[in-house]
Amino acid sequence: xxxxxxxxxxEAVHRRAAAALVVLVAEGFEAGKDALSALIERALxxxxxxxxxxxxxxxxxxxxxxxxxxxxxxxxxxxxxAVRKAVAAATSSLRAGPAEAVVFCFAQEPQPGxxxxxTLAAAEAAYVYLxxxxxxxxxxxxxxxxxxxxxxxxxxxxxxxEQARATALGVEYAREWANRPANHATPTLLAGAAQDLxxxxxxxxxxxxxxxxxxxxxxxxxxxxxxxxxEPRFIELRYNGAAKGTAPIVLxxxxxxxxxxxxxxxxxxxxxxxxxDMSGAASVLGVFRALAELQPALxxxxxxxxxxxxxxxxxxxxxDVVTSMSGQTIEILNTDAEGRLVLCDALAxxxxxxxxxxxxxxxxxxxxxxxxxxxxxxxxxxxxxxAEALLAAGEQALDPCWRxxxxxxxxxxxxxxxxxxxxxxxxxxxxxxxxxxxxxxxGAFDWAHLDIAGTAWKGGKEKGxxxxxxxxxxxxxxxxxxxxxxxxxxxPAPARG
Ligand code: BES
Ligand code: MN
Ligand code: ZN
Numbered sequence: 001x002x003x004x005x006x007x008x009x010x011e012a013v014h015r016r017a018a019a020a021l022v023v024l025v026a027e028g029f030e031a032g033k034d035a036l037s038a039l040i041e042r043a044l045x046x047x048x049x050x051x052x053x054x055x056x057x058x059x060x061x062x063x064x065x066x067x068x069x070x071x072x073x074x075x076x077x078x079x080x081x082a083v084r085k086a087v088a089a090a091t092s093s094l095r096a097g098p099a100e101a102v103v104f105c106f107a108q109e110p111q112p113g114x115x116x117x118x119t120l121a122a123a124e125a126a127y128v129y130l131x132x133x134x135x136x137x138x139x140x141x142x143x144x145x146x147x148x149x150x151x152x153x154x155x156x157x158x159x160x161x162e163q164a165r166a167t168a169l170g171v172e173y174a175r176e177w178a179n180r181p182a183n184h185a186t187p188t189l190l191a192g193a194a195q196d197l198x199x200x201x202x203x204x205x206x207x208x209x210x211x212x213x214x215x216x217x218x219x220x221x222x223x224x225x226x227x228x229x230x231e232p233r234f235i236e237l238r239y240n241g242a243a244k245g246t247a248p249i250v251l252x253x254x255x256x257x258x259x260x261x262x263x264x265x266x267x268x269x270x271x272x273x274x275x276x277d278m279s280g281a282a283s284v285l286g287v288f289r290a291l292a293e294l295q296p297a298l299x300x301x302x303x304x305x306x307x308x309x310x311x312x313x314x315x316x317x318x319x320d321v322v323t324s325m326s327g328q329t330i331e332i333l334n335t336d337a338e339g340r341l342v343l344c345d346a347l348a349x350x351x352x353x354x355x356x357x358x359x360x361x362x363x364x365x366x367x368x369x370x371x372x373x374x375x376x377x378x379x380x381x382x383x384x385x386x387a388e389a390l391l392a393a394g395e396q397a398l399d400p401c402w403r404x405x406x407x408x409x410x411x412x413x414x415x416x417x418x419x420x421x422x423x424x425x426x427x428x429x430x431x432x433x434x435x436x437x438x439x440x441x442x443g444a445f446d447w448a449h450l451d452i453a454g455t456a457w458k459g460g461k462e463k464g465x466x467x468x469x470x471x472x473x474x475x476x477x478x479x480x481x482x483x484x485x486x487x488x489x490x491x492p493a494p495a496r497g
Contacts, residue, residue, distance in 0.1 A: 004148050006150050007150075008150035009152050010023070010107045011032045014065040018066070019068055019098070020071065020101070020102040021067035022090040022102060022105065023107050024073055024075045024087070026077060026078035027051050027078070029044070039072070049072050052074060055086075056071055056090060057071070058093065059071075059072075069099060071094070075114075078108065080113035081398060084117040084398060090102075091122055095143075095144050101145070102122075103147075104118055115160050117398060118149055119161060120167060120471065126142055127175060128140055132181060165293075167471050170289045171471065173285055173286045174283050174465065175286075175466065177193055177285055179464055180275075182258035182274075182275040186257055186308070187233040187306035190281060190304065191306065201295065202241055202295065206238075207234070208236070209231055213232065217327075218349075219325070227263075227310040227311055227316060228312070230257070230308045234346070237285075239288060239302075248355055249358075250353055250359070251358075251473065252304075252359070253281035253361050257306060258309065258310070259308075259339075261311075262336060264318060266336060276363065277339070279457060279465060280360070280456070281306060284304055290470065291474075297481050305342035307342055309336075316335055318335060321418055328419075328441070329419040329420045330419055331418045337434070341423060357448070358446070359447075362452065363451075363456050365430045366453060371431055374455055375400070378451035378453075379450055380439075381447070382406070383447070386448050387403050389480075390476055394472040399468050404435065406436065410432045411436040413426050431451050
């Protein structure tokens with residue numbers, strides 16, 4: 001969806017032609033003398049519009065209003081979360097209709113974050129997956145293609161809007177790649193998507209295949225890949241927005257393009273959803289799409305460990321011991337705990353980049369879904385400052401996470417009689433023991449791990465990728481841009497006399 005920002009006061013918006021106009025009304029609304037003010041006042045007085053989440057009132061052909069359809073939507077106190085709900089509700093109600101362009105008008109001055117919320121919600125509700133729809137593609141095609149966000153003073157929210165627009169592009173890119181079926185999103189195709197991004201300004205991409213990975217000593221990653229006919233790819237994206245020597249922030253994405261469990265085969269129910277097991281990788285692609293748009297003064301490296309996890313005659317077996325790039329040997333007791341195996345080698349590689357911080361993003365454990373559901377991503381961090389920054393970024397982006405513990409006692413169960421470490425512990429605290437495994441490979445830098453198993457996609461009727469945590473990651477990264485030192489003021493001229 002194309003979104004633009006425009007300065008337009010409520011008093012003037014009735015003169016604007018539009019297929020659909022959504023007026024966002026907050027508590028404390030003060031009516032002017034215009035046609036829309038009159039409509040809002042009546043609707044509030046009658047109780048047809050209430051300040052309740054998602055409350056909408058649709059009218060058609062309103063006297064004195066040029067727009068064909070008018071939707072009044074309550075945003076309660078005007079908080080970003082309420083704005084998001086209102087815009088999502090309005091967009092889905094319009095999506096089925098014939099309107100192609102919609103104007104979202106803030107009746108009052110928006111709160112900080114409200115324009116971001118509106119922009120993201122409009123783009124989110126307008127996205128429809130089409131790539132493999134075949135003959136049903138035409139019916140699925142949404143008509144809603146353009147949105148205007150109207151505020152009293154556009155200049156005041158221009159920067160917020162630009163960030164949100166870029167985030168929406170990144171979220172859409174991540175959703176699209178995560179949604180594609182595993183046979184349309186193989187490791188090789190993911191590498192192609194990364195190479196496409198390298199056509200954008202300041203973005204570079206290097207792709208390594210199994211021979212180069214073997215040369216690097218990535219024995220854990222290769223063990224996961226060896227059961228598949230599809231070759232793995234180790235993808236390195238770079239965004240160079242700062243001086244050459246500036247230490248990069250590294251994002252590491254789990255890119256298991258399909259997770260059958262391997263020889264420790266998963267049960268059949270909902271196994272199709274394991275095509276989403278590359279959502280961490282997709283979020284890295286999405287972040288780079290947005291970085292290219294925003295061009296911040298940062299160096300960022302994106303590492304994607306892309307592989308299938310398949311059973312087969314060559315597949316790794318429970319009990320096999322492999323040597324990781326770090327030199328640590330790993331006893332693979334359960335081949336379904338493959339995410340940590342591909343990630344541990346990518347983390348060892350990250351150490352070479354002398355990073356400022358490393359954040360890995362992975363649909364790592366079913367246990368995290370049990371712990372936190374689909375509301376918050378699990379967040380583990382070796383540094384309090386990094387944890388605080390990620391927590392705050394999640395709140396601001398409406399893409400929240402929650403910090404989980406890393407006490408050493410949780411690593412007890414990873415002990416092995418046959419290797420330095422086992423790849424699984426018992427059932428208790430499965431999300432934590434997985435993080436403890438990863439932490440062994442992230443000793444040399446500030447590190448955080450986001451377990452997005454519960455947040456990266458929705459199941460059931462609404463099955464599809466969410467694009468999380470692109471919003472969180474981008475917010476975090478933009479918060480790391482050094483603020484320019486305040487311009488030094490010229491010394492005041494000495495008083496004469
Ligand atoms: N990709 C899965 C995690 C997952 C499962 C995400 C269900 C979302 C929904 C991961 O590779 C996996 O299989 N983890 C195992 C670990 C276990 C064997 C220790 C799990 O969570 O069951
Ligand atoms: Mn698995
Ligand atoms: Zn997996």
